[in-house]
Amino acid sequence: MNLMSLTAVELGKKIKSGEVRVVDAVNAAFDQIEAVEKDINSYVTVYKKEEVLEKAEHIQKLIDEGQLTGPLAGVPVAIKDNMCTRDKLTTCSSKILGNFYPTYSAEAVINLEKAGAVIIGKTNMDEFAMGSTTETSFYGPTKNPWNKEHVPGGSSGGSCAAVAAEECSYALGSDTGGSIRQPSSFCGVTGIKPTYGTVSRYGLIAYGSSLDQIGPVAKDVTDCATILETIASYDSKDSTSVKRDDYNFTEALVEDVKGLKIGIPNGLENGMFQMGKILVQRLVSTFGTAAIAAHAVAFSLTSIAVVPGMALGLAILTVVGQCIGANDYQQAKYYTKKLMIIAYISTIISAGILLVGVRYILRFYALPQATANLAVSMVSLHCVFDFFVWPMAFSFPNALRAANDATFTMIVSTFSMWIFRFALSYVFALYLHMGVIGVWWAMIVDWIFRSICFMIRYKSNKWMNRILV
Secondary structure, X not given: OOHHHOXXXXXXXXXXXXXXXXXXXXXXXXXXXXXXXXXXXXXXXXXXXXXXXXXXXXXXXXXXXXXXXXXXXXXXXEEEOOEOEOOEOOOOOOHHHOOOOOOOOOHHHHHHHHOOOXXXXXXXXOHHHOOOOOOOOOXXXXXXXXXXXXXXXXXXXXXXXHHHOOOOXXXXXXXXOOOOHHHHHHHOOEEOOOOOOOOOOOOEOOOOOOOOEEEEEEOOXXXXXXXXXXXXXXXXXXXXXXXXXXXXXXXXXXXXXXXXXXXXXXXXXXXXXXXXXXXXXXXXXXXXXXXXXXHHHHHHHHHHHOHHHHHHHHXXXXXXXXXXXXXXXXXXXXXXXXXXXXXXXXXXXXXXXXXXXXXXXXXXXXXXXXXXXXHHHHHHHHHHHHHHOHHHHHHOHHHHHHOOOHHHHHHXXXXXXXXXXXXXXXXXXXXXXXXHHHHHHHHHHHHHHHHHHHHHHHHHOHHHHXXXX
């Protein structure tokens, strides 16, 4: 039986039952490291075998005495080299930290040690976690165990490769913008980025503090849920740590997935919008160079006018989302109204400035008079409807999205974009002979339709009945 082929939970059960000794598990890990590490380079530091075996004997004694009863007791683990480990080299895969021995351990590491985990070593990564291939490490690139000509992903590529190559039973990684999830997919293992604040960042050498999270890398979802239960905790040393009511993540592991839904990324909506914009641009190009130039200049200028509204849209998403998370719908309504008022005021100011100054601004473009006049018509149309419609069409739906009513907003936005922004552009421009200005009128109709739909949805209170996960 190859102990390193077992999942962490399976190995933990065998250790707990006495079928496997902790030293056997540790020896199996070191044997695998000796066999493959020279080709994979998953580790920056592999701890001295004698020290780890001594630790394994101590943990075995605690297990035998009934002091360690958790599912991960005695199971070998690797730690990404951007988490502090007391008196153990922590380099972030950089020469700069080549002699850094922390005087304390990361809280997540401490939680593992309390649970009886046996740390084998520190895994390779992109230097200071700034990369996505684990090729920027001072200690050399990590190879993908499945194909050594391929990268393992990053920046937690060492942790993911070590699990895939069975050099440890599981590992810890860190994720800012995909640094657990992406290399996990590359290496064929399972990784989770926990909700921000679930796992303490204390002792994690920061990359992006407002996004960083420590998370598990393992062979399957059961392992990841079990590891997350172990490392998750409130920590007063981390100001962003969250006090959760429930840390029982394995409870969600059920055979029946009835009721679960597959989320469609919001980026799909934006992708279709960009596609529609390209197709409309193709229509604009048929009206000649004056129309192309006027459209391009007007689009650039009006994009600036709605920046305050876009910023307030993000604020609505964040603030209302916090209210919904606290199950306080009255506060959600209060802040939606308050932030929408600010969005309208700021948009009116920015669009008003553009409307008044557009002719002066266009002088810098040195456009022919006919082109400039056309651009002024486009900008004026946009600005006038900015005053009344734009915030309701684009800032306001973020309140619905914050309440997990994203399906409705996506359906409305996608339908409106294709029917009005795209199809109606052709109707107005070609069949009603409005020319390129017809494209802009079609855009206004798109805004109006969205605004009406979102307001009806909000007034119906159906967005308050969405199930939050």
